Amino acid sequence: MNKILLRIADLRKKAKVTQQELADSIGVSFQTISKWENGVNLPDITILPLLADYFKVSTDQLLGLKPLDGEIYIPEKTATKEFWNQKQEYLLRTRKSYWNDDYTRFLISQVWKIDKPISVLDCGCGYGFLGLLLLPYLPEGSSYTGIDFAVDLIKKGKALFESQKLEADFLCENVFNYSVENQYDFVVCQAVLRHLDNPSAFIQKMIQFAKPDGYVVCIDANREFECCGLYIDGMDYQELCRHEGLEKKWQTELAMQGRDYAVAIKTAHMMQKLGLADVDVRMNDKVEFITTQYADYEETKNDFIAYNDWTSGIRDEQKERLILHLLTHGLSRKEAEDYCSRNIEIADFFADNPTAGYTFVKGNMISYGKKIGKKTGKKANTLA
Helix, strand or coil: CCCCCCCHHHHHHHHCCCHHHHHHHHCCCHHHHHHHHCCCCCCCCCCHHHHHHHHCCCHHHHCCCCCCCCCCCCCCCCCCHHHHHCCHHHHHHHHHHCCCHHHHHHHHHHHCCCCCCCEEEEECCCCCHHHHHHHHHCCCCCEEEEEECCHHHHHHHHHHHHHCCCCCEEEECCHHHCCCCCCEEEEEEECCHHHCCCHHHHHHHHHHHEEEEEEEEEEEECHHHHHHCEEECCCCHHHHHCCCCHHHHHHHHHHHHCCCCCHHHHHHHHHHHCCCEEEEEEECCCCEEECCCCCCHHHHHHHHHHHCCCCCCCCHHHHHHHHHHHHCCCCCHHHHHHHHHHHHHHHHHHHHCCCCCEEECCCEEEEEEECCCHHHCCCCCCCC
16 A cells, blocks of 8 residues: 555545545544545545545545546647756757767768758757757858757857857747748758657658758657666666656657657658658767766766756655656556656665766667759659
């Protein structure tokens, strides 16, 4: 019964009845009700149906195994500008760990074979990280334009490029609503699709922004890869890989709002169905190997802990809010509690082992294709 959290107090307050009124209705003292609500005692199993009937809920709802009526699915907020405006410092610190410079150079020269100046449009650009990454390896004369709806990130991007004496255009616009005046040779997005409610429509907009024979490139991580791509030195790898119940969360989010954490592995198929030619996929070769010998060990480790919400000493009410969120996203109470316990265990391990190292394979997939044009002998692709 240690996994049970009775919802009596929540139900009683919702029904606007006192402890005494509830006690009188089911034949116990108000002190007994108080002990149940405070977790001192649990009701006898024969009392549970009476309580459930009184509040017009199921026994599972009474026991906190399922959400109460009215506790509905709340969409994730990671596709909103408000969310990303608050992530500026985090993005500035963490994006540098996404790429190896030599692999960036390899993609440009050997895979995409870019040997003449091109125009780049970065959709969902944030502060323009991809521009800072790509421009040093692109032929001289290439141009970069970033578009994002997060005004604070756009302001930061402009300041960064000016400080490095790099020319760039930044558009504070929602990609879905923007009508591009010019088309671009290379239209790209990174870490965007997994946060969207309609990734296919976003790719369609990217295709619209591309010139005939221009590249459309989508870079994103597959959640399953991330879950199995972590090793913390001193912990059990098999335990670290466990993510029972998260599949239900992903399935629920896909069904309820179209948000797909597996979109990275599906992107190339979407591109092909949307009419792109020469579609292919690469895997980013970056692996984070972080130990005390790493120059920015403390900052990198702390950002990684924050990214994963590994929090030591989480209060019971915070834990319960997270569990309730997971319950409304498809998990059972046991799965939700196990998920919280695992995160707390990792947080405690890092707290108890301040020099612990880790290896993390994010598994970013790079899907790309060309908008059909003269070189393919077909009419340029247009949106329906």
